[in-house]
Amino acid sequence: MLQAVIFYLLAIATVLSGLAVITRRNPIASAVSLVVTFFFLAALYVMLGAHFVAVTQVLVYAGAVMVLFVFVIMLLNLRGTDPRELPDLAPRGLVGLAVAGFIGMGLVVSIDALRLVDMGPVADDFGTIQQVGTIIFDGTYLLPFEVASALLTVAMVGAVVLAKREI
Amino acid sequence: MDQVGLYPVLFTSALLFGLGVTGVLTRRNVLIVLMSIELMLNGVNLAFVGFARHLGQVDGHAFAIFVMAVAAAEAAVGLALVLLLFRHKTSVDLETFDLLRG
Amino acid sequence: MNGAPPVAASGLLFNSAPLHALVLGLVVVSLCMGVAAWSIWYERKFAARMQNRPGPTEVGPWGLLQPIADGLKMLQKEDIVPAAVDRPLFELAPLLVVVASLGTLAVIPWGDGLVIADLHIGVLFALALSSLMLLPVWMAGWASNNKYALLGGMRAIAQGVSYEIPLLLAATVPIVLAGSFRLGDIVEAQAGLRWFALWPPGPGAVAFVLFFMASLAEANRIPFDIPEAESELVAGVTVEYTGMKFGMFYLAEYLHTLIASAIAATLFLGGWDMGPLGAGVHWMVLKTLVLFAVIFWIRWSWLRLRADQLMALSWRWLVPLGLVLVMASATWVVLA
Numbered sequence: 320m321l322q323a324v325i326f327y328l329l330a331i332a333t334v335l336s337g338l339a340v341i342t343r344r345n346p347i348a349s350a351v352s353l354v355v356t357f358f359f360l361a362a363l364y365v366m367l368g369a370h371f372v373a374v375t376q377v378l379v380y381a382g383a384v385m386v387l388f389v390f391v392i393m394l395l396n397l398r399g400t401d402p403r404e405l406p407d408l409a410p411r412g413l414v415g416l417a418v419a420g421f422i423g424m425g426l427v428v429s430i431d432a433l434r435l436v437d438m439g440p441v442a443d444d445f446g447t448i449q450q451v452g453t454i455i456f457d458g459t460y461l462l463p464f465e466v467a468s469a470l471l472t473v474a475m476v477g478a479v480v481l482a483k484r485e486i
Numbered sequence: 487m488d489q490v491g492l493y494p495v496l497f498t499s500a501l502l503f504g505l506g507v508t509g510v511l512t513r514r515n516v517l518i519v520l521m522s523i524e525l526m527l528n529g530v531n532l533a534f535v536g537f538a539r540h541l542g543q544v545d546g547h548a549f550a551i552f553v554m555a556v557a558a559a560e561a562a563v564g565l566a567l568v569l570l571l572f573r574h575k576t577s578v579d580l581e582t583f584d585l586l587r588g
Numbered sequence: 589m590n591g592a593p594p595v596a597a598s599g600l601l602f603n604s605a606p607l608h609a610l611v612l613g614l615v616v617v618s619l620c621m622g623v624a625a626w627s628i629w630y631e632r633k634f635a636a637r638m639q640n641r642p643g644p645t646e647v648g649p650w651g652l653l654q655p656i657a658d659g660l661k662m663l664q665k666e667d668i669v670p671a672a673v674d675r676p677l678f679e680l681a682p683l684l685v686v687v688a689s690l691g692t693l694a695v696i697p698w699g700d701g702l703v704i705a706d707l708h709i710g711v712l713f714a715l716a717l718s719s720l721m722l723l724p725v726w727m728a729g730w731a732s733n734n735k736y737a738l739l740g741g742m743r744a745i746a747q748g749v750s751y752e753i754p755l756l757l758a759a760t761v762p763i764v765l766a767g768s769f770r771l772g773d774i775v776e777a778q779a780g781l782r783w784f785a786l787w788p789p790g791p792g793a794v795a796f797v798l799f800f801m802a803s804l805a806e807a808n809r810i811p812f813d814i815p816e817a818e819s820e821l822v823a824g825v826t827v828e829y830t831g832m833k834f835g836m837f838y839l840a841e842y843l844h845t846l847i848a849s850a851i852a853a854t855l856f857l858g859g860w861d862m863g864p865l866g867a868g869v870h871w872m873v874l875k876t877l878v879l880f881a882v883i884f885w886i887r888w889s890w891l892r893l894r895a896d897q898l899m900a901l902s903w904r905w906l907v908p909l910g911l912v913l914v915m916a917s918a919t920w921v922v923l924a
Contacts, residue, residue, distance in 0.1 A: 323490050326490045326494065327490075327494070330494060330495075333498060334498060334501045334502065334505070337501070337502050337506075337525055338505055340505070340509065340518070340521055340522065341508055341509030341512070341513060341518065341522055341525070343518075346515055346518055346578075347674070347677070347730065349517075349518050349521055350517075350521065351727075353521050353524065354723065357528070360528055360531075363498070363532060363535075364532075367535050367536060367538075367539040369538065369539070369546075369547050370707070370708070372535055372547050372550045372551065374709050374712045374716050375551060375554060376531075376554070377716040377717075377720065378712065378715065378719060379554045379557075379558055380524070380528075380554070381716075381719075381720060381723070382716055382719030382720055382722070383558060383719070383749070383752075384524065384557065384558055385723070386719075386723065386745055386748070386749055387561055387562065387565055387749075388517065388521065388561070388565065389723070389726045389730070389745070390726075390745045390746070391517065391568060391569060392517065392730075393738065393741060393742050393745070394742065395568075395569070395572050395578065396738070397517070397578065398733075414511070415507075415510075415511025415512040416508060416511070416512060418507065418511055419507040419508040419511060419512075420504070422504060423500060423501070423503070426496075426500035426503065427497065441539065441542050442542075445542070445544065446538075446547060447709075448708065448709055448712075448769055450544045450547075451547045451551070454545060454548050455548050455551070459545075460545075460548050460552075463552060464552075467552050467555040467556070468555075470555065470556065471555055471558065471559050474558075474559030474560075474562050474563050475559075475562060477563050478562040478563050478565070481566035481567060481569075481570055482569050482570065
């Protein structure tokens with residue numbers, strides 16, 4: 320019972336802070352809401368037994384990606400807020416909302432079939448770093464892992480080439 | 487999580503994804519659009535982790551970690567592009583980046 | 589276990605895990621706050637002696653009550669909030685900076701089983717929280733709406749992001765050698781004075797120095813304190829803060845340094861274990877305090893690096909060095 324209450328509270332908090340990300344006029348407020356969303360998500364991951372993913376979430380998203388975002392906001396010194404009405408209900412915005420609603424409905428309808436699925440108990444070592452490491456390095460996901468590292472290297476070089484004035 | 491089941495997890499994940507899509511399609515501030523993309527990727531991750539818990543296999547965790555790697559790469563390149571665009575246009579409004587419009 | 593509190597067979601102080609965490613957490617947090625406060629006295633005395641001055645002498649014997657006087661002074665000061673600040677972020681930053689530094693205490697083992705939360709990903713947890721320190725610093729720098737604070741915040745973030753990578757790489761060395769992310773396991777792998785700073789010869793020692801340097805940089809201590817460089821930026825991100833809010837930043841800096849010393853002692857200096865001399869909380873405390881004192885020593889001996897030198901040092905030297913160290917330690921594990 321307690322577990323369900325905590326889960327629903329966290330899920331509601333996640334969605335509300337996610338909503339704040341896309342409705343704030345001020346990019347700073349959006350960024351702070353996004354950090355909050357990441358933390359609630361990390362808590363949800365812990366509840367789902369994904370301890371390693373939860374810590375990686377905090378380390379990578381809150382610690383690195385968001386720091387990058389706020390650094391860019393700082394660098395561009397984007398003070399002040401968006402002068403437009405929010406949500407932006409220009410024709411483009413309406414089309415956007417419609418498309419998002421359509422995708423969301425599709426998702427909800429397709430997962431509705433899973434309503435009655437229960438989650439059984441899992442082993443104690445579920446989601447530990449050893450288990451995740453074994454599955455990544457034991458062959459199945461070794462190639463994707465190497466591709467991901469190549470992707471990161473390419474992205475890093477690309478970002479430096481793009482952002483540096485002269486190399 | 488035995489009392490909660492998979493459905494609420496997937497529902498939360500779909501809501502987050504939908505919020506991300508809405509943000510990408512309705513906002514004009516490039517930075518907020520990039521943040522919305524992160525929101526979508528996180529929605530996907532939540533679904534992966536939920537399915538991993540449901541099936542009792544950690545493959546979903548591996549996928550979530552790959553998604554994070556892709557998200558980090560995307561943020562780095564995306565923000566570099568934002569910096570570059572800001573230098574040209576002194577704006578982060580998507581509507582001003584219409585050089586390719588005929 | 590002389591000097592150590594009695595530990596039940598299960599490794600818990602009490603039979604219930606939450607009670608154990610609560611009581612131990614309260615004790616550890618209050619002790620660390622106390623040590624951080626008195627370390628300010630110690631540092632002032634230390635600096636004064638290095639510069640041939642007496643240092644604080646007025647409050648209590650040898651000025652020992654100076655931290656209490658300082659605290660009272662800060663509490664009494666007027667809390668000034670400039671009109672143009674971003675109020676919520678401005679108020680939140682000093683709180684978060686202390687919370688983020690205290691959070692790491694949860695995974696540090698002070699003795700066998702004497703740990704608040706024995707996570708199997710303890711090292712990652714500690715490093716994740718240490719990387720989170722950047723967010724409150726950014727909040728303070730941004731919300732102050734002051735150009736010095738903004739510059740200080742930007743420098744702090746650039747430095748934090750750059751030094752996080754060597755920090756993670758250096759911490760990977762003991763993880764690889766011990767084969768576990770749990771801090772307790774890492775200490776046990778060093779049992780019998782086989783400290784990772786000494787054994788295997790080479791990578792361990794270099795990784796220790798690298799970790800220590802990167803921790804100093806993360807905590808913004810000299811020679812890596814450009815975010816608050818007094819002579820250039822007045823006081824960096826804390827420039828608009830007054831009274832106890834400034835005090836929180838001040839305290840957090842010392843707390844962060846203290847906790848970084850504790851993590852370095854656990855990862856590289858064998859934690860609570862001292863081989864033939866026995867094991868216990870006192871060894872862990874001693875090692876932490878020695879590292880902590882070394883940081884003061886460095887602070888009052890070295891000059892500050894320039895911003896560009898700092899970045900070049902990290903990206904050109906420390907990151908490649910860290911990668912080599914990780915490979916070297918992995919090779920050691922495979923061959924040994």
